[in-house]
Amino acid sequence: MEDYQKYLDPQTLAKLEGLQLRARMIVEGYVSGLHRSPYQGFSIEFAEHREYSPGDDLRYLDWKVFGRTDKFYLKEFEEETNLVCYLLLDGSESMRYRGPGAAMSKLEYAQCEAAALAHLVLQQQDSVGLVTFDREIRALVRPSGNPSHLKQLLHVMENTAGEEKTATGPIFHDLAERFKKRGIVVILSDLFDEVDTMLAGLKHFRHRRHEVVLFHVLDPAELDFPFQHATLFRGLEQLGDVLVEPKSLRKAYLRELDRFLRELKRGCRMHRIDYVPMRTDQPLDIALTSYLASRVRRSGSG
Numbered sequence: 001m002e003d004y005q006k007y008l009d010p011q012t013l014a015k016l017e018g019l020q021l022r023a024r025m026i027v028e029g030y031v032s033g034l035h036r037s038p039y040q041g042f043s044i045e046f047a048e049h050r051e052y053s054p055g056d057d058l059r060y061l062d063w064k065v066f067g068r069t070d071k072f073y074l075k076e077f078e079e080e081t082n083l084v085c086y087l088l089l090d091g092s093e094s095m096r097y098r099g100p101g102a103a104m105s106k107l108e109y110a111q112c113e114a115a116a117l118a119h120l121v122l123q124q125q126d127s128v129g130l131v132t133f134d135r136e137i138r139a140l141v142r143p144s145g146n147p148s149h150l151k152q153l154l155h156v157m158e159n160t161a162g163e164e165k166t167a168t169g170p171i172f173h174d175l176a177e178r179f180k181k182r183g184i185v186v187i188l189s190d191l192f193d194e195v196d197t198m199l200a201g202l203k204h205f206r207h208r209r210h211e212v213v214l215f216h217v218l219d220p221a222e223l224d225f226p227f228q229h230a231t232l233f234r235g236l237e238q239l240g241d242v243l244v245e246p247k248s249l250r251k252a253y254l255r256e257l258d259r260f261l262r263e264l265k266r267g268c269r270m271h272r273i274d275y276v277p278m279r280t281d282q283p284l285d286i287a288l289t290s291y292l293a294s295r296v297r298r299s300g301s302g
Contacts, residue, residue: 009283010282011103014104018158019111019154020151023119024119026119085183088185088189089110090110090217091132091161091164093165105280110189113215115154135164135167169193170197176208179210187202191214191264202268206272214274216276219279225250227250228247
């Protein structure tokens with residue numbers, strides 16, 4: 001694991017050229033730290049029980065059900081169907097932000113994470129598609145399970161501009177109608193939008209019976225507000241520039257941020273959406289490991 005661990009650090013990843021190399025290093029570093037199969041990522045979601053038939057693999061017997069019913073049932077998992085993963089990458093202007101001392105912008109960090117997830121899903125021999133968006137859909141790559149599909153996905157990610165405002169609500173409603181096959185919708189965004197309209201769009205995905213995973217990408221400076229001296233803040237997404245004394249603003253800013261995060265997390269819990277916070281100063285394997293491990297635990301408990 002030591003050979004790859006250094007590549008999971010954002011400072012080191014920022015020095016690597018190309019998403020292809022970054023994605024491979026992240027995934028290989030992640031997998032090298034596991035004692036279980038690398039193909040047990042998204043695809044092991046519990047689906048349903050079926051009765052045991054002679055010749056079935058006994059590893060999947062549900063002993064808890066046997067204890068209650070005195071009958072043998074097997075757990076079936078989503079990997080027995082062809083899983084579809086839809087990656088939604090926010091390419092709005094605010095995603096270009098990189099705070100003081102940060103190695104990568106939010107967009108670069110999200111690109112690396114999306115590339116690693118695409119790499120992992122294709123290794124599982126499942127299908128992955130990609131949407132890049134801001135106030136409208138900029139690119140839509142249909143899901144495919146062909147290993148060569150990764151090259152097209154990485155090309156689209158690398159050419160995400162980051163120049164417009166965000167309009168998550170309408171985008172999510174639109175995509176919920178376009179995604180015909182039920183799958184896992186993975187969103188990588190800073191989510192700088194109105195919470196109510198955004199949650200309404202996310203709820204539409206759930207109504208269409210998609211599973212939703214929300215990777216909330218934020219810069220440490222946005223979370224901690226470490227500024228000490230008079231600072232000119234550039235307004236991304238057409239908000240304008242403002243010169244302020246940070247000390248007088250910090251308390252109100254953090255209070256508003258806390259309100260925003262609590263409202264967002266509460267909405268995600270209500271609609272059974274997985275909320276995964278991501279700081280761009282954290283090694284990328286943390287988001288992968290913690291989230292995928294939680295899926296393993298949930299599927300194991302049925």
